Amino acid sequence: MKRVKIAELLKNSTAEDIGKDILLKGWVRTRRDSKNVVFIALNDGSIIHHIQIVADTEKFDEALLKDITTGSSIAVYGKLVESPGQGQSYEVYADKIELYGKSPADTYPLQKKGHSLEFLREIAHLRPRTNTFGAVLRIRHAMAYAIHKYFNDRGFYYLHTPIVTGSDAEGAGAMFRVSTLDPKNPPLTEDGGVDYSQDFFGKETNLTVSGQLEAELGALALGEVYTFGPTFRAENSNTPRHLAEFWMIEPEMAFYDIVDDMDLAEDFLKYLVQYALDNCLDDLEFQQKMFNKQLIQQLEGIVKNKFKRLTYTEAVKILEKSGQKFEFPVSWGVDLQSEHERYLVEQHFKKPVILTDYPKDIKAFYMKMNEDNKTVRAMDVLFPRIGEIIGGSQREENMEKLQKRCKEMGIPEKDVWWYLETRKFGTVPHAGFGLGFERLILFVTGMANIRDVIPFPRTPKNAEF
Ligand code: 4AD
Ligand code: MG
Numbered sequence: 001m002k003r004v005k006i007a008e009l010l011k012n013s014t015a016e017d018i019g020k021d022i023l024l025k026g027w028v029r030t031r032r033d034s035k036n037v038v039f040i041a042l043n044d045g046s047i048i049h050h051i052q053i054v055a056d057t058e059k060f061d062e063a064l065l066k067d068i069t070t071g072s073s074i075a076v077y078g079k080l081v082e083s084p085g086q087g088q089s090y091e092v093y094a095d096k097i098e099l100y101g102k103s104p105a106d107t108y109p110l111q112k113k114g115h116s117l118e119f120l121r122e123i124a125h126l127r128p129r130t131n132t133f134g135a136v137l138r139i140r141h142a143m144a145y146a147i148h149k150y151f152n153d154r155g156f157y158y159l160h161t162p163i164v165t166g167s168d169a170e171g172a173g174a175m176f177r178v179s180t181l182d183p184k185n186p187p188l189t190e191d192g193g194v195d196y197s198q199d200f201f202g203k204e205t206n207l208t209v210s211g212q213l214e215a216e217l218g219a220l221a222l223g224e225v226y227t228f229g230p231t232f233r234a235e236n237s238n239t240p241r242h243l244a245e246f247w248m249i250e251p252e253m254a255f256y257d258i259v260d261d262m263d264l265a266e267d268f269l270k271y272l273v274q275y276a277l278d279n280c281l282d283d284l285e286f287q288q289k290m291f292n293k294q295l296i297q298q299l300e301g302i303v304k305n306k307f308k309r310l311t312y313t314e315a316v317k318i319l320e321k322s323g324q325k326f327e328f329p330v331s332w333g334v335d336l337q338s339e340h341e342r343y344l345v346e347q348h349f350k351k352p353v354i355l356t357d358y359p360k361d362i363k364a365f366y367m368k369m370n371e372d373n374k375t376v377r378a379m380d381v382l383f384p385r386i387g388e389i390i391g392g393s394q395r396e397e398n399m400e401k402l403q404k405r406c407k408e409m410g411i412p413e414k415d416v417w418w419y420l421e422t423r424k425f426g427t428v429p430h431a432g433f434g435l436g437f438e439r440l441i442l443f444v445t446g447m448a449n450i451r452d453v454i455p456f457p458r459t460p461k462n463a464e465f
Helices: 006-012 062-067 117-122 131-153 212-222 258-279 281-290 295-304 312-321 338-349 399-408 413-424 437-445
Strands: 021-033 037-043 051-056 073-082 090-101 205-207 224-232 245-254 308-311 353-359 375-383 387-394 430-436
Touching: 006 021, 006 051, 021 090, 037 073, 062 090, 117 131, 131 224, 131 258, 131 281, 131 437, 205 224, 212 224, 212 245, 212 413, 212 430, 245 258, 245 437, 258 281, 258 295, 258 353, 258 375, 258 387, 258 430, 258 437, 281 295, 281 437, 308 312, 312 338, 312 353, 312 375, 338 353, 338 375, 338 387, 375 430, 387 437, 399 413, 430 437
Parallel strands: 051 090, 308 353
Antiparallel strands: 021 037, 021 073, 037 051, 073 090, 224 245, 245 430, 353 375, 375 387, 387 430
């Protein structure tokens, strides 16, 4: 007999299926005993809903029934019946139950309901078994699929950019070294430094902080490309919005200017949020009930509202005049903190905001310089609850100007000569952006901490699972 998943069963069953024999497999969420029957709530991860299994105590071996406890895994052969209970349409009368694995009640960490998210982080190997993490991980999957679909439908090509790189794309210097040298006894150069020419790649290499520079190489050949992969930042920022390992989606488009770039970013985010509303409603309703009573309304707000676009300079004026007491004071030239970004989005405009034309000194070397020589053609998309969700820009396509920026920012040309050559041979205006995947999932799921939207979070002092 072929096993049916609970998601298929609940979606596809009709009146004609009542009374049919079926086979379900999954994990026991709860077990409740009444006089002659045991009620088992079974979940198989395919959907947030459990299905109730009704087992007649007379039909089953007492020893078997005893082992059917929270967390144990079973196969159930039985008949589909209409459920008299509220909130469920079907249940299954069990004819035969096979036990795959016990789950001793005295040691199973998820024996009881209602554990804190902090506790669940300590058992990241088991937390996918909870309703919350099931919902988050299914939504995460749906968003990854929607991202590929969005770009594929629009003729963008998925470009796989390297994880190990020899360049620091963002110039932030917060990178994880990749090396096979003996840390206790590395080869040294004459002046006492580590001799990386003897390392595996014959040079200093790190985990990438962004696939952008390589995506640009692709865009300047294929037209419109995107990367979607893990990125790594060794910044010691212990915030609810930063991970040391996170996934980033980076589209890069030839012949786009900054306005085209913003238009794409806005359309892309609206598409993804709408996709979640259309395809993940069961999980979203669960998340709304548990974590954020306004969740679905907030998601609809993204789709409905036109994002407000203004310059960094205008935003700083608004913040200075706001009379708001910020932990970090604002003035022209400072990097905005999430408290400033959220003030603009949540209090002032009450809709998503796209800020443009940031001071050159707080942005990366590759951004296109404006006529004023003070600001660059950058754009950040700011969201409620999140702050910055996307960072992007039009790129400097002029060779001399780009070389000048490299010099000013201390980036040796020998490290990025291959990037510079795209400006030497057939350069074109182009633009792109990076969407932090986990920040998107934070927003869509209504969770508050980025550690709770990735299966195995990597943060300072935390890489156990
Ligand atoms: O603004 P960032 O640093 O931009 C870039 O890396 C560009 N190369 C993107 C591009 O133009 N192709 O990062 C982009 C986004 C941020 O807006 C944020 O959503 C996310 O990546 N992000 C992080 N997410 C989680 N943890 C971190 N430590 C993050 N750092 C950035
Ligand atoms: Mg940024």
